[in-house]
Structures are given as C-alpha cells and as structure tokens.
Amino acid sequence: MVVLNKDRMSIQREQDVVPFRNRVKEYAVKIGMGLVNQTKLITAASELVRNMLRYAQGGEVLIEVVSRGRENGVRLTFMDKGPGIADIDQAMKDGFSTGRSLGLGLPGTKRLVSEFNIRSQVGEGTTVTIIKWKNG
Amino acid sequence: MEKIPILRMGQFLLVTIQVDLYDRLALNLESDLVQMVNKTGARGVLIDISAVSIVDSFMGRILGNIASMSKILDAETVVVGMQPAVAITLVELGLPLKGVYTALNVEKGMELLRSRIGPDHEELDDDDDGGIE
Numbered sequence A: 001m002v003v004l005n006k007d008r009m010s011i012q013r014e015q016d017v018v019p020f021r022n023r024v025k026e027y028a029v030k031i032g033m034g035l036v037n038q039t040k041l042i043t044a045a046s047e048l049v050r051n052m053l054r055y056a057q058g059g060e061v062l063i064e065v066v067s068r069g070r071e072n073g074v075r076l077t078f079m080d081k082g083p084g085i086a087d088i089d090q091a092m093k094d095g096f097s098t099g100r101s102l103g104l105g106l107p108g109t110k111r112l113v114s115e116f117n118i119r120s121q122v123g124e125g126t127t128v129t130i131i132k133w134k135n136g
Numbered sequence B: 001m002e003k004i005p006i007l008r009m010g011q012f013l014l015v016t017i018q019v020d021l022y023d024r025l026a027l028n029l030e031s032d033l034v035q036m037v038n039k040t041g042a043r044g045v046l047i048d049i050s051a052v053s054i055v056d057s058f059m060g061r062i063l064g065n066i067a068s069m070s071k072i073l074d075a076e077t078v079v080v081g082m083q084p085a086v087a088i089t090l091v092e093l094g095l096p097l098k099g100v101y102t103a104l105n106v107e108k109g110m111e112l113l114r115s116r117i118g119p120d121h122e123e124l125d126d127d128d129d130g131g132i133e
Helices: A014-030 A035-056 A105-112 B023-040 B057-072 B084-093 B106-116 B121-126
Strands: A002-011 A059-068 A071-080 A115-121 A125-133 B006-009 B012-016 B044-048 B076-080 B101-103
Touching (some): B012 B023, B023 B057, B044 B106
C-alpha cells in the first residue's frame, strides 16, 4: 500500500468534530469518491471521533490517501490514550455499550467502511484504523 | 451562541437545519423544540434535514428523542428531505430511525402532519410511536 498524502488533526473538543469531518470530506472528494461512499466514510469517522472524545477525552487522527493497485482510498487512524477496551469482541457486538450510547458505534462503523482494524491496550489507549476505498 | 431558528406556522413548528450540527447545537435544538411545543401547544413538528449531509448515531438519537418527547406533549414529529446517501448510511449503521415519521419533502411532511392530527385523532394511539430504543 502506498501513502500518497498525509495529514494529522488533533481532536480535543466537541467543536473539533465538524472541521475534522470537513477535512475528511475534502480528501474523499479529492480522490473522486462517490457521494454514498463519502457519506459512509464521514459518518464512520464521526462515530469514531465521538468515541474518542467520550471515552478518552480526545486524541489524534491521521488522515491519509492510500493507493493499492489501481484503487485509491482514504485511510483514517484514530489514536487515543484513553482507558482502552478490555474485551474487543464484546465491544464489536451490536448493542453493547459501557457508556450511555446505543452501542452501535463500533459494529456500525465497521459496516460502513471497507477495512476496519482495532487495537487496544487497557490503560494505554486504543487505535482504530479504517479504510474506505473509492469504489469499495 | 449559534441557534437553530424554530418557526411557528399555525399549529406546527418548522425547523430547517442548514448547518452541520455539532453536539451542543443539537442538544440545544432538542430542548428548545420541546419547550416551544409546550409553550405554543403546537400539534406538530416538522424538521427539514435536506441540507444535512451527515446523520450519525448521535444526531439520529436526537431526532428520535425529539419525536418521543414531542409525542408525550401530544405533538407529532416528521423529518423531511433526507438525502438518499444519508438514508443508506443510517440503515447500514443500524439506525433506521424507528418511531420517527419521515416524508420526502416539506409539502408531503405537512400533509402527513395534518392527516395525523386530523379528525381521526383517536386512531393515533394504535400506531407505533415508541421512538428509538
């Protein structure tokens, strides 16, 4: 996989969410992603960034344009230094939530993107990586 | 402080969301609307989201809350103008906005509201109006 473009954004407050979403949209538009895929990607990004704010009081997001073969896509990496997730399998189940949300965040987000990866260490933080391919 | 305007039209309240909502703004809208329903005795709330490009689970929950809260105050809520890409995304996300009436555009939404509070008002109780669980 080749990284064509790279950007980093710090998310500390709720007000950072809208500018972040706009930045993701810019990248998606730049590679010519269709409207439905754009909407899915931005919604997924919005869910993850919200998790980051709710459970880890913020963090950092890496926004990249990546290319594999003839396919271009947007890769987002959400990194936080929050409490971490003890049981990832459970967190990936629909309807599970330790917070006051609907528990749709992680599994719902996974359905919206092409690739989804989560790594977490209790006490150290969580890193979620998603890729949405232009035609994926 | 930014605010989403709520317009009164007869026995209905109209809201057009023209900006990207951040959480605070959405929460304020929720409480403003419910207070307005109480103050004006409105029988219906119409929310136009045709300019909204992203509805995530938070925003979806707010729409559901508005519908359930208004319902308790005897007002129906209709969400109109959802973009197709938003509808596709919401269903895949797992948030089909159960309990929120929807219509394609403002005109159809008004029709729906009128029919719901019309002379067959007694029948309202039979319908599913639970809101999002």
